[in-house]
Amino acid sequence: MNNPYEPYPVTIKEIKTETADRSLKTFTFAFIHQADEAAFSYRSGQFAMLSVPRVGEIPIGIASASSEKGIVKFTVFKTGKVTTFLHNMKQGDVMGIRGPMGNGFPLEQMTKKNLLIIGGGFAFTTLRSTIITLMQPDVRDQYGTIDVVYGARNPGMLLYQDELDQWCRQPGINMHITVDETDDPDWPHHTGFVPAVAGECAPESTGNSVAIVCGPPVMIKFTRPVLADLGYGDENILMSLENRMKCGIGMCGRCNIGQELVCRDGPVFTLAYLNKTPGEF
Amino acid sequence: MIIIKKTELARAMARAQDTYILSGPVETFHGHTFRHLEPGQTPDLSYQHTLVSPKAVVFPPSDPLLTFSGNDWTGPDLAGLPPQAAVGIRPYDAKALHLLKYNFDTPEYKDPFFLSRFENLTLVGLAENQPDPANFSTSCGTGPFDETGLDMLLVDLGDALAGKILTDKGEAFARAAGLVPIPAEKKTAVASTIAELKTRAEKSMTSPREFGSLDPVSTLDLYEQADWEALAFGCINCNTCTFVCPTCWCFDIQDEARGQKGVRLKLWDSCMSALYSAHASGHNPRQQGWQRFRNRFMHKLKYFADKYGAGPMCVGCGRCIRLCPAGIDIRTIHQALSRLEAVT
Numbered sequence: 264m265n266n267p268y269e270p271y272p273v274t275i276k277e278i279k280t281e282t283a284d285r286s287l288k289t290f291t292f293a294f295i296h297q298a299d300e301a302a303f304s305y306r307s308g309q310f311a312m313l314s315v316p317r318v319g320e321i322p323i324g325i326a327s328a329s330s331e332k333g334i335v336k337f338t339v340f341k342t343g344k345v346t347t348f349l350h351n352m353k354q355g356d357v358m359g360i361r362g363p364m365g366n367g368f369p370l371e372q373m374t375k376k377n378l379l380i381i382g383g384g385f386a387f388t389t390l391r392s393t394i395i396t397l398m399q400p401d402v403r404d405q406y407g408t409i410d411v412v413y414g415a416r417n418p419g420m421l422l423y424q425d426e427l428d429q430w431c432r433q434p435g436i437n438m439h440i441t442v443d444e445t446d447d448p449d450w451p452h453h454t455g456f457v458p459a460v461a462g463e464c465a466p467e468s469t470g471n472s473v474a475i476v477c478g479p480p481v482m483i484k485f486t487r488p489v490l491a492d493l494g495y496g497d498e499n500i501l502m503s504l505e506n507r508m509k510c511g512i513g514m515c516g517r518c519n520i521g522q523e524l525v526c527r528d529g530p531v532f533t534l535a536y537l538n539k540t541p542g543e544f
Numbered sequence: 545m546i547i548i549k550k551t552e553l554a555r556a557m558a559r560a561q562d563t564y565i566l567s568g569p570v571e572t573f574h575g576h577t578f579r580h581l582e583p584g585q586t587p588d589l590s591y592q593h594t595l596v597s598p599k600a601v602v603f604p605p606s607d608p609l610l611t612f613s614g615n616d617w618t619g620p621d622l623a624g625l626p627p628q629a630a631v632g633i634r635p636y637d638a639k640a641l642h643l644l645k646y647n648f649d650t651p652e653y654k655d656p657f658f659l660s661r662f663e664n665l666t667l668v669g670l671a672e673n674q675p676d677p678a679n680f681s682t683s684c685g686t687g688p689f690d691e692t693g694l695d696m697l698l699v700d701l702g703d704a705l706a707g708k709i710l711t712d713k714g715e716a717f718a719r720a721a722g723l724v725p726i727p728a729e730k731k732t733a734v735a736s737t738i739a740e741l742k743t744r745a746e747k748s749m750t751s752p753r754e755f756g757s758l759d760p761v762s763t764l765d766l767y768e769q770a771d772w773e774a775l776a777f778g779c780i781n782c783n784t785c786t787f788v789c790p791t792c793w794c795f796d797i798q799d800e801a802r803g804q805k806g807v808r809l810k811l812w813d814s815c816m817s818a819l820y821s822a823h824a825s826g827h828n829p830r831q832q833g834w835q836r837f838r839n840r841f842m843h844k845l846k847y848f849a850d851k852y853g854a855g856p857m858c859v860g861c862g863r864c865i866r867l868c869p870a871g872i873d874i875r876t877i878h879q880a881l882s883r884l885e886a887v888t
Contacts, residue, residue, distance in 0.1 A: 266622075269609075514795070515794060
């Protein structure tokens with residue numbers, strides 16, 4: 264019997280500070296054993312437990328895409344005991360990864376559809392994985408238009424700034440970047456909350472469109488009516504939720520929404536499905 | 545069927561301990577508890593109920609998942625565990641272990657810590673001749689003499705115990721304990737005595753007629769329409785109900801370390817605690833005590849029943865009723881939810 268609580272050992276290959284306040288860092292890990300890398304087969308929208316020996320574990324969305332061979336990336340917000348310890352670790356340090364967990368985005372069911380991707384804050388981390396996956400040359404042609412609305416509190420809090428610049432210039436993807444506020448008079452993107460910017464910039468549903476939403480609960484709450492106004496049916500709105508998790512395999516009980524467990528049955532649900540469950544997210 | 549004189553019980557248990565690790569009811573300063581029996585220790589089968597349930601036999605309150613030494617870690621070796629036997633477990637508690645299995649044995653994941661113990665466990669039950677007033681197990685698909693889920697059922701006949709062997713595991717335990725079948729001609733008389741005791745015990749119980757099935761009401765109707773704040777009035781979210789419950793399985797995972805050495809533990813947790821569902825961001829979908837109360841009772845009476853089709857996540861042991869400092873009674877909550885059913 265496999266032990267689902269036992270992590271794979273990994274080394275920290277690279278650490279990149281993402282934000283001006285240094286609260287978010289992206290960690291690139293390499294598996295120590297090749298067999299573990301093969302076993303850790305994942306899709307965008309899934310998450311994993313980052314396991315710091317003698318300190319604890321935390322669930323974090325996978326930021327890399329499976330097309331990025333040999334590594335796996337996680338962007339981590341420094342907020343508690345484990346994340347603070349992790350932020351102080353160095354390149355070459357050994358730790359663990361347990362997963363992959365959850366269902367991820369069913370991208371293969373969305374081929375030939377127009378995609379609207381909406382993200383806020385550091386929840387954008389799993390959407391990076393999705394965008395990288397979708398922008399692969401052999402994948403991009405399988406989809407219609409791709410629009411991305413991404414917001415952060417201020418310009419310094421935007422993640423993956425080099426890649427954002429690149430995606431803004433790249434054909435095949437329409438980027439709509441926004442910040443809640445900025446003092447920069449030359450700020451080239453939007454100012455305002457994500458739901459409002461989505462209402463202004465996101466394309467209306469053609470009836471063949473799917474929206475993928477990932478962000479804090481308050482952003483999800485205010486984005487729902489905007490998507491309804493744009494004509495997205497609840498069946499075509501995918502939400503990635505962030506309930507508290509400990510085991511990641513549906514056994515510890517804490518991430519339930521009704522009888523569903525976010526870690527095992529989610530974190531991705533259609534809004535139509537969530538409408539039938541207690542709104543505990 | 546076997547008969548064992550109570551004066552011979554200690555010797556039989558000592559023989560069984562050559563093969564099995566035993567657990568059973570033991571009297572403590574605070575009342576009876578169900579725990580591991582030391583060599584030579586005999587289970588106290590005169591008990592009525594244990595304060596905390598015997599779920600620790602398969603799901604210990606603190607269970608090491610990994611041991612750390614520097615940056616290396618190893619899991620415990622779960623293969624080759626010696627066989628265990630829970631002697632004197634009440635039938636409702638045995639059923640509870642089977643309900644726990646729904647959580648720990650899923651198509652996607654298997655919890656090796658629970659399953660290695662569960663599969664290795666022989667359940668030697670003890671019928672309850674005089675059920676506790678809070679016991680309503682007959683309403684939950686089990687009862688004081690229920691045999692399902694057991695490998696052997698012992699019945700107290702006064703000076704002796706009768707034992708019905710129910711499975712191959714039960715047969716093996718009887719052999720290991722040196723218990724020999726009674727002659728065929730005596731079987732009918734013993735079976736008749738057991739049937740009488742069973743009828744008397746079940747008649748003495750004041751169980752609600754209906755419990756568990758809330759099928760006609762949708763989850764959202766129960767969740768939104770019941771007056772949960774009123775139902776939860778008095779609840780101080782002390783967690784007692786969850787920790788004494790034989791079917792509650794919530795757990796936390798925590799690391800404990802001293803220097804370079806450490807251990808990762810799976811620890812009992814409670815959905816009644818505010819931190820249980822609080823996000824790292826501070827957002828908490830069940831911020832208020834009554835919301836956590838609602839989640840607990842919805843899980844017990846609706847979510848579990850709907851998900852697994854195995855009835856409520858309750859075996860009617862009555863521990864939460866006896867020990868709740870606010871006098872909250874799961875039967876009353878069920879009754880209130882059933883009234884909602886009648887209205888809708």
